[in-house]
Structures are given as structure tokens and as C-alpha cells.
Amino acid sequence: MANQLTQEEIKNFNKALEDRISAAVKDQSKWKDVLPDLMDADVFVVAQMSDRTDANGNKMLNILSMKNAEGQQCIPFFTSPNKMSVLASPDRKSFNCMKMKTAKLFQAVKGKQAFLNPGTNDCCKMFTPFEMNLLVMENANKNK
DSSP states (O other): OOSOOOHHHHHHTTHHHHHHHHHHHHOGGGHHHHHHHHHHSEEEEEEEEEEEEOTTSOEEEEEOOEEOTTSOEEEEEBSSGGGGGGGOBTTBOOOOEEEEEHHHHHHHTTTSEEEESTTOSSSOEEEOHHHHHHHHHHHHHHTO
């Protein structure tokens, strides 16, 4: 990451949001209150800028994908650097990661599933492409 967070900042990053997500995992009715804040939150993805460009000349983004339990490709994203530790292995302890708004991430990965905080039991959620599209549209309308 270009902007390194201190250990204290890492510990506190999105802590209140993570607590609310954990509550929503236990009580599904709470998601309606959490999702707007998640869409506006900064989250982390394992990614780096590509040397390739799109049709408009913009550099493309290479984002890590993984397979979910059903064998489908999904994009992992994380509410804090601490939650990313599930990706670490003895030979891989650091990652190129980017901080971005959830809404922007969902726009960038259209058509793919996204998995919030994989590897955690109390602070995770799988998002289908349909859900992500709805959330992006709702977020766009909110910001008009």
C-alpha cells in the first residue's frame, strides 16, 4: 500500500463497521442498516495496476479472485488489513493491496460474486452480481 497505516490505525480501521456487520450476520434484519455504510466505506482488495489499458486508455486493475465453496470465481474484499491475514501463508506474508470504496469495487467487478472478509465466521457476507448491481444503483441514486 502506498499509504502505510500504523499498527493502531490497522487495529481501529473500520472497527465499528465490523461490529455492525457481525451483528447483521447474527440478525439478518440488520443488513438494511449496515449496507449503505458498507457501500460508502473504504475496503481493501488484493490488487495492482496492470500494464494493460481498456478501450478508453485507462490502466486496468488486476484483482485477486478465488473460488467459493461451489467452485465459482469470487472477489475477496476486506474491511481491514487484519481481516486479510486469512490469505497469508508461510511463503506469502505480504500483498499488493488497494483501498477503495465498496461501491467502486462493485462497479469494477460487474458480473462476478464478491466475498466480504472470507475466512471469518462472524464478519462475512457473499454478494451475488445481482445484489451488487442493486447496491451500486441505490448508492448512485443516494449521491445525486
